[in-house]
Structure formats: C-alpha cells, structure tokens
Amino acid sequence: MTTALFAANSSAANIATRGLLRFLTCGSVDDGKSTLIGRLLYETSAVLDDQLVALTDDSRRVGTTGDDIDFALLVDGLEAEREQGITIDVAYRYFATSRRSFIVADTPGHEQYTRNMATGASNADLAILLIDARKGLLTQTRRHSIIASLLGIRHVVLAVNKIDLVGFDQATFDAIVADYHAFAKELGFSTIEAIPLSARFGDNIVTPSASTPWYSGPTLLGHLETIDVSESGDEGPFRFPVQWVNRPNLDFRGFSGTVADGRIKVGDTVVAAGSGKRSTVARIVTFDGDLPQAQAGDAITLVLADEIDAPRGEVFTDARHRPVVATRFTARLVWMADEMLLPGRSYNLKIGTRTVPATVRVIRHYLDIETLVQKPVVSLGLNAIGLVEIETLVPIAFDPYVENHQTGAFILIDRFTHATAAAGMAIEALGATNVHRHGFDVDRAARADIKHQRPLVLWFTGLPGSGKSTIANLVEAKLHALGRHTMTLDGDALRQGLNADLGFDASARTENIRRVGEVARLMADAGLIVLCAFVSPFRADRDRVRERFASDEFVEIFVDASAELCAERDPKGLYAQAKEGKILAFTGIGQQYEPPLRPEIHLDAAGPDPEALAARVVAQVEALITHAEQSAESSAEL
Template identity: 60%
Template structure:
C-alpha cells in the first residue's frame, strides 16, 4: 500500500486550518511562513530563483535567502523590511490544508491584524527571544482572544540568537502564561524555533535537546480546532432579496450556524414573524443545507423580509435589542467620542449607532480596567452602544458571525472600530413611547407658526449670541413662541458637569440637541447659539428633528477679527497658553459646508443679519 493511500483517511479527517501569524514588528512572522513553504517544498523553482534575486536586493538575512520576501509583496514592504498589508497564502501537506494570514506587526497597522484574525481558528504569536514580550505582543494576544481565537501557539523565535538558551525560553513562556491566564485560550503551546534556519519548524531541532514537544508543522497538522457552529441553532442573515418577477421571491444568504431544510419552522427577526421554509435552493442542496452553505430560501407564506433581517430557529432566537454592551478595538487616529453618531455594519445591516457610555479601556500591560472618556488609536475598551432601531444579534462568544460589527465614521467613511457584542442591555425592554393625546400638530396649531431649530454656529466671538438675541426679539415682536439656548447659560445648569475636552464638547451638543428636539415637540422656534465645532454633532442635531425643521446658520467671522474683538478676554488667555482646547487656537473648527444661511459679518451690522434670518423664516413659511 502506497504512502498516499495510507494518508488519505487523515486528509479526510483534518479540515482546513485558518491561522494567523502575529506579534510585534521584526519578530519573524513573514520569515516563518516562507520557511514553512520552503520546508514542505511548496516553492516552485522559478519562485525560488526570484526569491534569491530579491534577497540580494532587499533581503535582511545576509548571504542567505530572506524567506519573508515571499509574502512582503508591496514595494514599500520590501524597502522597509516590514509587513504592511495582510498577506494570505494557501498551502497543503499530506495531512491538512491551510490558509494562513501574515499580519503586520507595526502598531499603526493593528487594524490589518484585526482583519486577519477575524476568521482565524488559531494564532501563531511570535516573540523575539532577545526582546521578550512587548506591548504589541500583548495587544495582539488580547485582540486574538477578543476575536474568539481559542488556540494559541507561542513561537519563541530567533532562539539561535540567544544560543538556544532554555532559561530564556522558559522565562518568556512563564511571563506569557501569567499574562494570558484570564484571556480564555483553550490551548497555549510554546515552541522554541528559528524561522531563519528552520529549527523546530518542520522537524525537531538537535540544537534544542531540552525541548520535547512537536515541531510547528506537526502541531498545525494535528491540532483539533473544530467549533460547534453546525450544532448551534440555525442563523442566516439575509444578504439579498431575489425577486426577478412577480412569481418568485427568495431570500439569499450564507448559513452561519445550524442547518435548515424544507418544512422547517423559522422566525424572521426583528419582526418576530414565524413562517415555514418551502424550498432550499442551492447546487446539491437536495432540500436541505447546513453551516457554510450559500443558499436561497423560499417561504410558504408572503412574508416581509428585507436585507439585514435574520432568519433563525424560533425556539432558540438571537437577541433583538437596540442597546448593547460590547468590546471594541479602536482603529482610527481620531479618538472615539461617546455621543457621536457612527454607522454600524452588522449582519448586512447599516444602522446609526452611538457609544452612549465608555465603561473602561483595557491596560495591555496588566489587563486592568482603567477609567476613560475616550479611546485612542489601537486601544481596546468596553462600551455601551445604542442603535437607531432594534436589530437581531448574538453574543460574539456564542456566534462570531452574528456578534461582530464594525463602526464607520459618517463624515470620512473610514472604518474606525471593530466590535464584538457581549450582550443586549435590558434597560429599554420595559420602556415604551407614550402616545400623547395633545401631539405636536395640535401644539403647532396654537402657535400659528411651524416649529424649527435655528442653529447658530461659528467661532468664539463671531457674534452668534448677539445675532440670535436680536432674532428672538424680532420673532417675539411678531408673536412667535421662542426659546433661546445659549452655550454659556446651558453650562451653568444642564451641562455644568462637562468640561471642554473634545469628548465633553460632543456630549454638550448631544444634550442640547435632545432639549431642542423636545422644544420643537412643544411647537417652539428654538434658537441654539453654540460654537459646535464638529460637523458630526451638527449633523446629529439636524437628524433629531423632522426634515425642514433644522436651519443651520453659519456666523462667519474671520479669526483675526474674533481675536481683535475678544469680548471675554478668552483669546488672549488661549494664546498665552492659559486655556487648553480653545476653538480656533488649540482646537479646530469644522466650517459648515452647505448651511441654510451663511452670514458674513465683517461688512454688515448684527441688526441687518438678524433681519436676514427672519426673512429666511418667512421664505420657508415657518412664520
């Protein structure tokens, strides 16, 4: 019997393994994967020749072959000797097939590591034997654990550079085991190796006689990382509603857990409508499908199902809520600001989301929970999230596919965070909106004018409050019902607990916007005079009221003129360094791009500008 015949059952028994290499910069991640491919004779002759030429041009291995260049494909990577992008490679041995993601080690590319780890079953965490555990080593271990990776290989690399010293190896392993004790890994296997020379990569090295464990490739071939997604309740987020004509309506998506067959009862979430599967359509489906299959389902009844809805087992439903606790990895140079509105992408849904409360950030050195008001680039934290409408999700620990999400900045369209849902918050379960007998329409009828929010924005000293005060006087003379909310006055009461950091400014405007919304429900014309330096918060205030009720008024005064005016002496103090985070000096002001009214103050007096505002209200038929 041939060797291939003997090994065929093992191939069938070992499903493909998805794993990542991670760790700090220059710990040898790319070199290790290149060495793995070389040891298993998976590099073609022409590739090897090209690698030898590239090693002479870009290599860092002296006269030897630099295996890291197999994966560092970008010119910038080769020139700098670092990995920037995530490089995926597929390879197979006689026992197993592999999909490996080589992830970058530099801190500024942590988001790429998150991308690579999101679908991995195992992580190979490399540590330079000379340096030991570094901040980025710990950060990658924390992220791997958060993303549901339960099997960790601690590869203590460059053991040759410490003369294969057993004490160095054991010291690093002990430090990592202490650090990772609470991270929830099912297995942690430590291997001393030299990726450059192949020690303990494909075969046991004679230079580490004190190491009794398997070489890396044997461990990867044999480790059992099977999850139980197929045994979990049925879940299928709807990716597309297929309706080519009036005679067919199918719901397309990938089954992320469980199985389904024709005749099964399912529930459509978040609506809660229970129905029955009529057909399961997919190549070779034969009326049934299971985890990982991409299918089209038809239902026995006409049921309202849209993209982003979830089809699930009715007796083991996911959570449906509009508030969640979650872990997040912040991936933007712009800090996380609680109260700011972001776009959440989850289960083919796009829904507005706000971080309502940042509970703590995680200290990557000690795993301690530290109080924080914001998260900076690459920091990890726990927060509460509120979304604009109820959605169906699972806890990430229960289902990585239906419990993960990303946050996107609505202004730049940049992905700013990856998140893992911990659980739904029950705080809103028993809270329902009260139906008023006297509603907004009745109140507005008494006022004889429409409600509106007049949002005056501009630099400190631009004249916002002066113009707003004149506008209110003019409206009062016309019999309009108004309320003026001014930045300084609000901070004496409602917002007296807030300072002037970026996070506090965001919360300040969020609260004011909520108050303005309530006042429009009363039928009032609300004049809001606030610097409101950030476009995102002005947009949030606009979206809280009905279309046509928000009028952004940009009081445009040059900074030089504001400094000359300086009615409160604040610019003088800010320029002297006595006031931090002062808009226009220590903090930027984001100018409105398309305001409803653009008031240029240098050439006109406040009374004329106030009359422009009143004329605009007449033109818009608010008065």
C-alpha cells in the same frame, strides 16, 4: 491571496477529508513572522521551481540573510515592505501536507498596522505568536494576544523565534514561557504550546532540532497538523442576514444571503428578528438547484410561504431561539482611527449586512495591555482596547460575540471619511433583553390604505414664539377639512405628560426629541399624518428622527423668525422671564438654536400672516402626497 490558494479550490474534497486550519502569525515587528511562513511553504513543497529561482535571485538583491535564502521575501510581496523590511498588509497563503490543509495570514507587527492584525485574526482558529528570544515579551506581543483573545481565538502557539541568536539557551526559553503564561492566564486561551525555533535555519519547524536536546515537545508543523480546534457543544441557532431581496419577476421573491450559523430545512418556521413576522420555508434555492436543507456557510436564497417585508439587513432566525434586538448595548472596541474616540460622536455601525447610524454614548474604561487592569478614561486613542456603551438609531439584531462571532462582530465607520474606525464585539444589551416585536397582520400600509392616504410626519421647528404651534394648528385644520386623518404633537402637551420627567439641559432636550420621534413613528404606523411642533434646537436630534422614516415620509418645516421678533411677540412671556434669569437654558437666550440646513419647507415668519403660511404648507404637502400616491400606483402597475 496567492494563485496556489485559488488553485486549491479544485481539491476541495481533499481539504474536507484532511481538515482545514486557518491560522495567523502575529507579534511585534521584526520577530520573523514572514520568514516563518516562507520556511513553512518551502518545507512543505509549496514553492514552485520558478518561484524558488526568483526567490534565490531576490535574496541576493534585497535579502537580509547574506548568501542564504531570505524566506520572508516569499510573503513580503509589496515593494514598500521589501524597502522597509516590514509587513504592512495582511498576506494570505495556502499550503498543505498529507495530513491537513492550511490557510495562513501573515499580519503586520508594527503598532501602526494593528488594525490589519485584527482583520487577520477575525477568521483564524489559531494564532502563532512570535517572540524574539533576545527581546522577550514586548508591548505589541501583549496587544496582539489580547486582540486574539477578544476575537475568539482559543489556541496559541508561543513561537520563541531566533533561539539560535541566544545560543539555544534553555533558561532563556523557559523564562519567556513563564512570563507569557503569567501574562496570559486571564485571556481564556484553551491551549498554549511553546516551541523554541529558528525560522531562518528551520530548527523545530518540520523536524526536531539537534540544537535543542532539552526540548521534547512537538515541532511547529507537527502541532499544526494534529491540534483539534473544533468548538465543543452543538452548533448555534439558525441565523440568516438578508443581503439582497431577490425579485427578478412578479412570480419569484426570495431573500438571498449566507447562512451565518445553524441549519435550516424546507418546512421550518423562521422569524424576521426586527419585525417579528413569521413564516415557513417553502424553498431553499441555489445556483445549482433547490436544496432540502442548508447550513452555516451556504449561500442560498430563501423562499417563504408568506409575503414578508424583510429588507437588506433583516435577520431571519430560529423561531425558538431569537437574537437580542436592541438599540443600546455594551461592546469591546479595538480603536483603529488616528482621531481619538470621544463620547457623543456619531458613526455608521455595520453588523452583518446592515448599516445603521450609531453613537458611542459612554466609554466605561480601557484595558491596560501591560497589566490587564481596567482604567477609567474619557477617550480612546489609536490601538486602545476599551469597553463602551453604544446606542443605535434603530434596533439591531445581534448575539453576544462569545456566543456567535458572525452575528456579534461589527465595525464602526467614520461617516465623513468612510474609513473603518473600530472593530467591535457585542457583549450584552442594556435594558430588557427578552423583548421581541410581535408580527401583527395589520401593518402600516394596511392602516394607511383604509384611510386612503400615505403616512407623513410634518416636523415644525424654530425658536420659541416663532409661530410653530399656531401654524401647525391651522395646517391640521385645513388637512382635516380635506378629509385627511391627522394628529398634532405639541411640545407643551408632551412636557406635561410623557416627558414630564425631563428637564431642559442639552441631554434632556435630546431625550425629549427622541421620545417624540418614537411617538411620531408609532402614529405614522397607524397611517396618520403627524404634525410635530417642537423647538428641537439641535440639528443632530432632528436628523436622528428623520432617519427613522423613509425619505418621502418626513418633511422638515423651518419656521424662521429672529430672536428679536420672537421676543417682541413673546406670547407666553418666556423671553422676559429668561432675561430676568427666572428661566435657565432658554433657547434663544443662553442656549443655541441650530437652524435646518436644507428644510423641505422654509417659512419666513416675519412675512405673511399665519393663514397664508399654513395654506402654503398644505399646498406643498398635498403635492407631496399626490406624487407619492402616483408613484406607488406606477410601481404596482409595473
């Protein structure tokens, strides 16, 4: 942002009085967006004398308008932009008139930088969509219109620029306006104001142009000064994503963040959306002192009357109007990565202050930007707009984007490059949407304390016949003898009950392990040491289960035995049946097993007898438990 924008903070009272309009300019490359903003800055006296001198000099050296001032240079500040003649980043500028203050985002027109346009549109109230009068509607014109609509912009100025280059012809203007209205009728814009203008010469920018006597509408600045972009209806329910648990000492514990929507006052009841825990607001703390109430946009620290475990990413909400909490939902995506989106790949999903692993399970269709027809596809390429189904590893709280932009918008982040891969807008949860966790007073810690142990999951994995269940059985017996509270989950037992409806293909195996992980998590919540003995052949499935637990609560134990050794033992005769073709998709024969890369415990099943291997596991587990308990005691003393 420019120095002028920062300086504008000193006149916040004036801004509040006149009203602030955030808008962006968009459209295809070289349609004159930067020139238009430069002209607006110049006409509203937002260009200082020394800037004007420098601009005049720059116009002679690198400008594209001959002897005239090249107003685009006021915005195209990057050297790369001046050399290429295009805008490649989002440039924000501030200016004001006696009637209103403005923050404008100049966004790139080139298709390669569509992601930057989406960034500029995410906080805008209005979009000025520029169209070169010589070219009419282009693909990028349509794409930017769709993105603006998806991101919730409801007011558009159709700026038919360079009208001077078509001789100020009314028929050309009318034809472009008709084409755009026909295209945009399904996009849900509340207002579309079409204005013929010349950004270079100032026609219909601030004063009506004598060259367009056939046009009787407002000038561009006049329209921007008077348009009402306020949303109809009441403000939304209270939403407060926790950004930081603020605990400077033992006498203070608060939750810091910015109110995303609604209002909150001292004494109100709030609910943590994820855990369902309730409390009342005891204090609303700010840098300048306590407040009796706060509203959307306020940066505050909430102090609650009760001790609630609410980590970063939790969302405090209105107790009567809670957001959706789900792991599966549909969303619109604007794909921004060069690498194509394929179903099944895992990303990090960032929504509000929370980041969780997520997978795009299904691509339902993409939107043809020329016809607005939805077409089925198996992948999404760069700049494609599609409807997808997303599954997160843990439940997240959100509102549909159409109801709340703050809590319904998210991004997908590549887990390897950390680049933003997509901008997303949540639509609706899949499955039950009115299910909310109840905040029970007895929690995991309380259940574990009464058992005098820490919850733990011991995950035994290996080929069929490697000895997982045998070793897990011996480990449980030894832990039980030591007074530990345990429970073993075995693949065969769950296949005969909870997971009896699942087959053995890859997707069914993934669902099998997902369910087992959820059962293990519930048992860990009960304070138990849970032993899970499952082939669990896919590394990604095991990693997803691991991510459901704290780092010191999950122990992966690799029972390492070759397929030849397992076949030789073959306690259930399964290898023989698989070789005869009686069992299909059998792990080790016809289906791959992906061994752990860094298991906490690696057991060579070809070596010592099961008793010795079990004793080794117990020794390491007891050491882990003792270390965790000592760490907890030290933390409590501090």
